[in-house]
Amino acid sequence: MTDFFANFLNPEKRLFVGYLISAAFIAVIWLRAVQKKPLTTIVSGFFNSKIWFSKSAIGDYKLMVLNQFFIKLLAPILLGQLALTLFVFENMHLLFSRPSESIPVWMVMIIFTTTLFVVDDFSRYLVHRLMHRVPILWRFHKAHHSATNLTPLTVLRTHPIEAVLFSFRALVVHSLCLGVCFFFFSGSVSLIEIFGASLFVVVFHALGSNLRHSHVSISYWNWLEKILVSPAQHQLHHSINSKHFDCNFGAILSIWDTIGGSCLTSNKDQQIEFGLKGQSEAAHNLKNLIVGS
Amino acid sequence: MFIKRFTAKAVPLTVVLTSAILISSASFARSNVYADFPITLKDYSGSATTSTSYKGQMARHALESSLKKLISKGDMSAMQSYYSGGSADRVIIAPATKGDFVIMQSTIGELSSKNLSGKTYKGLIPGWPGNMTGPEVVAFMFEKAADAEAGYDAAHAYDYTQLVSKFLMGAVMYNQAVDNYLDEKLEADTKPNNKPYKDGAAYTGKEHVWDEAFGYFGAPSHTLTLSAQDVYNIAKQKDVSAADYNYDGKVDLYKEMAFGHAYYASSFDKGGKTTYLHDIVGAYMDGRDMLVAADANALSDSQRDQLKAYAKIIKTNWEKVIAEAVFKYAGETYEDMVKIEAILESNGDVAKAWRNYAKHWGELKGFALALQVGGKDMGAVSVRLNRLIGHSPLLLGNTQVTGVDSNGEYIQSNSESWGGYMAHMLKVQNLMVDEFAVVAKSHDQTAGLAELVKTLGGKSSAEND
Numbered sequence: 001m002t003d004f005f006a007n008f009l010n011p012e013k014r015l016f017v018g019y020l021i022s023a024a025f026i027a028v029i030w031l032r033a034v035q036k037k038p039l040t041t042i043v044s045g046f047f048n049s050k051i052w053f054s055k056s057a058i059g060d061y062k063l064m065v066l067n068q069f070f071i072k073l074l075a076p077i078l079l080g081q082l083a084l085t086l087f088v089f090e091n092m093h094l095l096f097s098r099p100s101e102s103i104p105v106w107m108v109m110i111i112f113t114t115t116l117f118v119v120d121d122f123s124r125y126l127v128h129r130l131m132h133r134v135p136i137l138w139r140f141h142k143a144h145h146s147a148t149n150l151t152p153l154t155v156l157r158t159h160p161i162e163a164v165l166f167s168f169r170a171l172v173v174h175s176l177c178l179g180v181c182f183f184f185f186s187g188s189v190s191l192i193e194i195f196g197a198s199l200f201v202v203v204f205h206a207l208g209s210n211l212r213h214s215h216v217s218i219s220y221w222n223w224l225e226k227i228l229v230s231p232a233q234h235q236l237h238h239s240i241n242s243k244h245f246d247c248n249f250g251a252i253l254s255i256w257d258t259i260g261g262s263c264l265t266s267n268k269d270q271q272i273e274f275g276l277k278g279q280s281e282a283a284h285n286l287k288n289l290i291v292g293s
Numbered sequence: 294m295f296i297k298r299f300t301a302k303a304v305p306l307t308v309v310l311t312s313a314i315l316i317s318s319a320s321f322a323r324s325n326v327y328a329d330f331p332i333t334l335k336d337y338s339g340s341a342t343t344s345t346s347y348k349g350q351m352a353r354h355a356l357e358s359s360l361k362k363l364i365s366k367g368d369m370s371a372m373q374s375y376y377s378g379g380s381a382d383r384v385i386i387a388p389a390t391k392g393d394f395v396i397m398q399s400t401i402g403e404l405s406s407k408n409l410s411g412k413t414y415k416g417l418i419p420g421w422p423g424n425m426t427g428p429e430v431v432a433f434m435f436e437k438a439a440d441a442e443a444g445y446d447a448a449h450a451y452d453y454t455q456l457v458s459k460f461l462m463g464a465v466m467y468n469q470a471v472d473n474y475l476d477e478k479l480e481a482d483t484k485p486n487n488k489p490y491k492d493g494a495a496y497t498g499k500e501h502v503w504d505e506a507f508g509y510f511g512a513p514s515h516t517l518t519l520s521a522q523d524v525y526n527i528a529k530q531k532d533v534s535a536a537d538y539n540y541d542g543k544v545d546l547y548k549e550m551a552f553g554h555a556y557y558a559s560s561f562d563k564g565g566k567t568t569y570l571h572d573i574v575g576a577y578m579d580g581r582d583m584l585v586a587a588d589a590n591a592l593s594d595s596q597r598d599q600l601k602a603y604a605k606i607i608k609t610n611w612e613k614v615i616a617e618a619v620f621k622y623a624g625e626t627y628e629d630m631v632k633i634e635a636i637l638e639s640n641g642d643v644a645k646a647w648r649n650y651a652k653h654w655g656e657l658k659g660f661a662l663a664l665q666v667g668g669k670d671m672g673a674v675s676v677r678l679n680r681l682i683g684h685s686p687l688l689l690g691n692t693q694v695t696g697v698d699s700n701g702e703y704i705q706s707n708s709e710s711w712g713g714y715m716a717h718m719l720k721v722q723n724l725m726v727d728e729f730a731v732v733a734k735s736h737d738q739t740a741g742l743a744e745l746v747k748t749l750g751g752k753s754s755a756e757n758d
Contacts, residue, residue: 012752013754013756014756064755067755070755071753071754071755074753075753077753078750078751078752078753081746081750081751082742082743082746082750085742085746085750086719086723086739086742089719089739089742090716090719090720091716092712093712093713093715093716093719094710094712094713094716095712096712097634097635097638097712098631098634098712098715100631100632100634100635101635116749124758128758144757154757155756155757156755156756156757157757158755158756158757160755162755162757163753163754163755166753166754166755166756166757167751167753167754169751170751170752170753170754171751173751174746174749174750174751175746175750175751178742178745178746178749178750182739182742182745186741187740187741187742187745189745189749190749191749234758249758250758251758
């Protein structure tokens with residue numbers, strides 16, 4: 001149960017209460033200032049029981065609770081992290097000379113924090129793309145895409161097998177970054193943190209990352225959407241319309257999509273239906289979310 | 294009124310506590326100093342006043358220390374004399390008087406006219422090229438040292454002073470103690486406790502076996518009254534007050550000096566993470582106290598089991614001390630390689646760094662060879678350790694000594710890249726952690742990495758995009 005609440009109390013998690021509040025503020029400002037909606041409509045939209053108690057949202061909650069228990073079983077995967085980091089560190093010797101002089105800690109912090117952010121984001125893009133393009137992986141990932149209502153909690157609408165793959169991804173990325181950076185900077189490797197989480201993660205989440213899984217369609221300037229994924233772009237990714245399929249795989253940066261030809265910019269007045277083509281309401285049942293319908 | 298009531302309660306309590314302390318200390322008293330244990334043999338008629346005797350072992354420590362100085366002079370006949378000669382007149386070259394640190398003995402004969410060759414491990418030394426036994430390796434190194442300049446062969450990066458010294462500490466002291474005295478000589482039918490060690494001796498079989506094993510470790514007899522730092526300072530001849538236990542103004546090499554692996558144990562323990570020195574000497578003390586209590590009677594099976602349990606503490610900790618040294622010098626060798634690479638990249642003069650590299654590698658190799666002569670079949674660990682270190686340091690041009698030809702000349706072959714050999718040093722450190730659970734971890738090249746992985750590593754998450 002404490003793990004469940006940790007989702008809302010840990011600044012490393014997207015559902016941290018501070019990020020939810022900041023997302024709400026951003027949503028209010030956007031809906032009021034850009035879309036000129038009345039405040040009452042905005043507030044009632046936030047508390048719309050048709051969304052929060054929809055079959056889709058209830059499906060989110062079921063998977064969320066199931067994954068709380070499942071995640072615990074994944075702990076042994078991360079025990080391999082030190083061995084893998086050592087492996088990376090040792091093999092770096094075959095490729096580069098070990099620096100004999102150290103550089104200032106602040107510079108190391110900037111380099112490590114940025115490297116980890118970029119590599120982590122790229123790996124998320126890559127894994128996400130594979131989840132869509134490889135048929136067997138799509139069988140698991142479609143549980144996430146079967147959501148017909150998007151709420152911030154949809155972030156945890158994840159098939160347990162996907163959670164395993166995500167854990168391996170985190171293991172590989174962190175081992176790689178730590179092993180490489182330890183080779184160049186030894187023990188001075190550290191992260192620029194705010195509230196115990198990476199600076200970039202906090203900024204990304206504080207700037208409304210939760211709105212990507214919502215009906216608040218915030219779009220950026222066209223040029224910016226080729227660099228950073230806007231909430232509206234991610235909503236396009238969840239679209240039922242086949243012309244939006246396989247676009248915007250990026251997590252934070254859309255540079256990868258731009259390079260990979262999958263970047264789709266949003267329209268200010270886009271109306272999107274979420275979910276999968278031809279799915280029935282039964283798709284939100286836990287059994288169907290796990291074994292497929 | 295208050296005082297009366299307090300006293301009435303406090304007095305009985307104090308009596309109970311004091312009695313408890315007295316009773317417990319009487320039952321479990323441990324001697325403080327490994328010296329002057331009484332003669333227990335009932336029919337001993339000689340003039341000795343104690344059954345403790347291990348002068349021969351301390352003579353061997355003095356021979357090894359002196360030999361170390363001689364190798365750097367390259368005098369072959371002197372090396373042979375200290376290794377295998379028997380003259381009582383051989384001067385103790387090290388440790389020698391230094392300022393107020395006055396050494397009592399000046400010749401080996403004042404301790405005991407022993408040699409090292411008779412006690413060198415006779416088995417094969419697989420970590421050294423040429424399929425040689427322990428004494429053959431020593432003889433080979435002497436020849437090479439005599440040909441080299443001050444015991445240093447820059448072309449092959451061999452430092453024979455370090456190689457011989459660290460190898461002998463293992464092949465003589467460690468091997469004799471753990472593979473002989475603390476092994477087969479603890480059995481019931483060998484050197485029994487109800488008979489003199491030899492006719493006319495003041496000590497029983499087991500008493501002397503235990504004393505000899507203690508001597509080989511090289512700790513001052515009053516170690517338990519000292520800190521690890523004190524013992525370290527004694528070995529470095531920096532603190533005469535810590536050494537001179539009987540206040541006679543001189544340091545007795547028999548009882549008051551720190552040698553060999555006891556010195557290395559103190560060097561690791563002074564960091565505060567380990568207690569090898571006191572654990573080992575404590576176990577020696579407990580075993581010796583038990584033998585005094587046995588009062589020259591044959592040991593029962595359970596008494597011998599207890600003695601073997603003390604021996605196990607000694608063996609395990611001693612092995613860890615050597616493994617810690619292997620760990621340390623693998624780390625120093627790695628650091629030298631980083632420096633050499635940087636100097637070469639800037640076209641600087643590498644001679645001094647190369648000298649250090651040879652020195653540290655020599656210590657690494659010597660300790661690695663020592664680790665393998667404890668009478669334990671180390672199996673694959675031994676193979677791995679020898680392959681990782683190789684027969685020589687990695688030389689410029691990425692070659693290594695891989696053998697010895699029929700003329701006794703080294704054969705070199707292509708080997709690892711510079712970085713590849715650095716990775717070998719890391720693997721040696723990992724091997725010492727995995728196989729011997731070393732704790733002090735001096736010059737740890739991955740220090741802090743585990744903590745970084747713990748704090749900055751990836752975490753499981755079901756968050757989706």
